[in-house]
Amino acid sequence: MRPASSLRAWLPLLTLCAAMLVAAPARAGTEASSAPLASQEARKWLVRIHAAAHERNYQGTLVFSAEGTLSSARVAHFGNGTQSYERIELLDGRMQQVYRHNDRVFTLWPHSRVAVVEERDPSQASLRRVIDPRAEEHYEVRDQGIDHVAGREAQVLLMSPRDEHRFARRLWIDRRTGLMLRSDVLGPKHQVLESSAFSQVEIGVKSQPQTVLLPMKQLDGYRQVRPAQQATRLESEGWNLESPVAGFYLSSCTKRTLDSADGVAAPAPVMQAVYSDGLTQVSVFVEPQDRQRHKQPLRIHMGATHTLMQAHGDAWVTIMGDVPAGTLQQFFQALERRK
Amino acid sequence: MNPDSPVDPVDASWLMSALADGEADAAGAERACAAWADADPAARRSWHVYHLIGDTLRSDDLAASPGHDRAFLERLRERLADEPVVLAPQPQRPAHAAVVPVQPRRGWAWPLAMAASVMAVTTGLVLTQSPLGGGGASDSRVAAAPAGATVAVAQPAVQPVAGLELAPQGSRVVRDAQLDRYLRAHREYGAALPGSLPGGAGLGVTAVSFDR
Numbered sequence: 337m338r339p340a341s342s343l344r345a346w347l348p349l350l351t352l353c354a355a356m357l358v359a360a361p362a363r364a365g366t367e368a369s370s371a372p373l374a375s376q377e378a379r380k381w382l383v384r385i386h387a388a389a390h391e392r393n394y395q396g397t398l399v400f401s402a403e404g405t406l407s408s409a410r411v412a413h414f415g416n417g418t419q420s421y422e423r424i425e426l427l428d429g430r431m432q433q434v435y436r437h438n439d440r441v442f443t444l445w446p447h448s449r450v451a452v453v454e455e456r457d458p459s460q461a462s463l464r465r466v467i468d469p470r471a472e473e474h475y476e477v478r479d480q481g482i483d484h485v486a487g488r489e490a491q492v493l494l495m496s497p498r499d500e501h502r503f504a505r506r507l508w509i510d511r512r513t514g515l516m517l518r519s520d521v522l523g524p525k526h527q528v529l530e531s532s533a534f535s536q537v538e539i540g541v542k543s544q545p546q547t548v549l550l551p552m553k554q555l556d557g558y559r560q561v562r563p564a565q566q567a568t569r570l571e572s573e574g575w576n577l578e579s580p581v582a583g584f585y586l587s588s589c590t591k592r593t594l595d596s597a598d599g600v601a602a603p604a605p606v607m608q609a610v611y612s613d614g615l616t617q618v619s620v621f622v623e624p625q626d627r628q629r630h631k632q633p634l635r636i637h638m639g640a641t642h643t644l645m646q647a648h649g650d651a652w653v654t655i656m657g658d659v660p661a662g663t664l665q666q667f668f669q670a671l672e673r674r675k
Numbered sequence: 676m677n678p679d680s681p682v683d684p685v686d687a688s689w690l691m692s693a694l695a696d697g698e699a700d701a702a703g704a705e706r707a708c709a710a711w712a713d714a715d716p717a718a719r720r721s722w723h724v725y726h727l728i729g730d731t732l733r734s735d736d737l738a739a740s741p742g743h744d745r746a747f748l749e750r751l752r753e754r755l756a757d758e759p760v761v762l763a764p765q766p767q768r769p770a771h772a773a774v775v776p777v778q779p780r781r782g783w784a785w786p787l788a789m790a791a792s793v794m795a796v797t798t799g800l801v802l803t804q805s806p807l808g809g810g811g812a813s814d815s816r817v818a819a820a821p822a823g824a825t826v827a828v829a830q831p832a833v834q835p836v837a838g839l840e841l842a843p844q845g846s847r848v849v850r851d852a853q854l855d856r857y858l859r860a861h862r863e864y865g866a867a868l869p870g871s872l873p874g875g876a877g878l879g880v881t882a883v884s885f886d887r
Contacts, residue, residue: 592860594856594857594859595859619857619861643857654857656857656858656861
C-alpha cells in the first residue's frame with residue numbers, strides 16, 4: 337500500500353472519527369442540583385425501571401468501563417410473562433457466554449471448553465441487578481434532565497445515598513419504555529468509578545428463544561461442570577450477622593463451591609450470604625481458613641467493587657460489594673461466631 | 676538491495692508504510708529499521724502517522740492526542756537512558772550502524788515484532804510502576820486486564836497477599852484466580868460483567884415484587 341493512497345483512502349474515516357471525538361464530551365451528565373423527587377414519584381420511576389427489565393424484549397451491545405479498561409458484550413432478553421430467556425456474550429478476553437432460561441443458567445468458556453451448568457434455586461432468587469423500589473429509602477432520586485444513550489432519549493436520574501455506606505448511581509432511563517440504558521457508579525466526590533451502557537440497543541424486538549435454547553443444547557466437546565449449591569442459613573452454619581450495615585437486608589444465603597474459569601472447583605465449600613439495599617449488593621463469604629491460600633488480610637478494589645479478606649478466628653472471610661471500604665469493614669465487625 | 680546504502684526520504688516513507696501494513700519483506704524491514712535508526716525525521720513521522728491512522732480506525736480512544744504518545748516515548752527514552760542496564764547481553768555492534776551516542780538504541784534495529792510491541796510493553800511498564808513507587812496510596816493501581824477488572828491495592832496498613840499474582844505480560848495481567856472465583860460468585864454472571872447491567876439482565880422471573 338502506497339502511503340499517499342492509504343492516506344487518501346482513510347481520510348474520510350479519520351474525519352468521521354475526529355467528529356465523533358468532538359461530539360462525545362458534549363453529552364450531558366451535569367451536576368444539576370435539582371431538588372430530590374418526592375418519595376412517591378421516585379418510587380414510580382423505580383417501579384417502571386423494574387417492570388421494563390422484566391417485560392421488555394431487547395437486544396443490543398453493552399459497553400463497560402472501569403479504571404481505564406473497556407469491554408463489551410452482546411446481550412438479548414426475551415420474556416413473555418411466564419418464561420424468560422437471556423443471552424450474554426462477552427466479546428473480549430475469554431469470551432465467556434451466558435445463556436439463561438428461567439432458573440437454568442449455562443456459562444460457557446469457549447477457550448477451555450468448559451460449560452458450567454447451574455440450576456438456581458427459585459427460593460433463593462436474589463434481587464440482584466434488579467432495582468428494588470425500596471431503594472428509595474436509602475437513596476434520594478433527582479431528576480437531571482434529558483440526555484441521549486444509543487440514539488434514544490433518556491431521562492437521567494441521580495440516586496444519591498442518604499448515608500456514607502453506599503455509592504451514588506446515575507441512571508439513564510429510556511423515556512419510551514423505562515428500560516435502563518446506562519448506569520454509572522459514582523464515588524464520594526461524584527467521580528465515575530465504573531460505567532456500563534448500551535452502545536446500541538433495539539427494544540421491543542421479536543422474541544427468539546431458540547437463540548438462547550440452541551446453544552444450551554449444543555455442548556459437544558464441552559466438559560460439563562455442575563457446581564454444588566444449596567440453600568442454607570447463617571445460623572445453621574454457626575454464624576450470626578444480626579445487625580448488618582443500616583439499610584442492608586439478607587437476600588440469599590447458600591453453601592456452594594467456587595469454580596474458576598477452567599472449571600476447577602475450589603477445595604472447600606463456601607457459605608455466601610448476600611445483602612442488598614435494593615440497588616447494590618454485598619456478598620459475605622465464609623470458609624475454613626486454609627493457611628496455604630489464606631495468609632494475609634487484604635483490601636482491594638476494582639472499579640467500584642471493593643473487597644476485604646481477613647481471618648475471623650479459624651475462618652476466612654471475604655466481603656465484596658460495590659460499596660465503600662468502610663461498609664465492608666462494618667460488615668466484618670458485625671459478623672459473629674454463634675455461641 | 677543493500678541495507679547499508681542510505682535511504683532516501685520518499686523511499687523511507689514507502690518503507691514505513693509497507694512495514695506498518697506488514698507487507699515489507701525481510702530486506703525492506705531491515706532498510707526501514709535502518710532509516711529509523713538513522714533518526715530520519717521523515718521516516719519517523721510517517722511511521723507515527725501510519726500507526727495513528729491504524730489506531731484511530733480501531734478505537735477513538737487511541738486517537739485522543741497525537742502528540743501524547745510521542746511525548747510519552749520521549750520521556751520513556753529519557754528515563755531508560757538513566758537506568759543502569761542490568762544483566763543485558765552486549766549487543767554485537769553492526770559494522771554499518773551509525774554512531775548512537777546516548778541510548779541502548781539497538782532496540783530500534785530489531786525488526787517488525789519489536790517495533791510493533793514497543794507501545795504495548797511500555798504501557799505495562801508504566802502501569803506496574805505505580806505500586807512500587809506509590810507506597811500504597813489509595814490510587815496505586817496495579818495494572819489493567821482487558822477481560823474486565825483492574826486490581827488496585829488500597830489501604831497501606833494491610834500487606835497484599837503473597838498469593839496475589841499480578842504479573843504483567845505486556846499490557847495484560849494475570850489476575851488472581853482466587854479472587855476471580857469470589858467475584859464470579861458475587862456478580863452471578865461472571866467477573867467480567869459489572870455489578871449493574873443496564874437493561875436488567877440477570878434477573879429471574881420469580882424475583883418480581885414491587886411492594887413490601
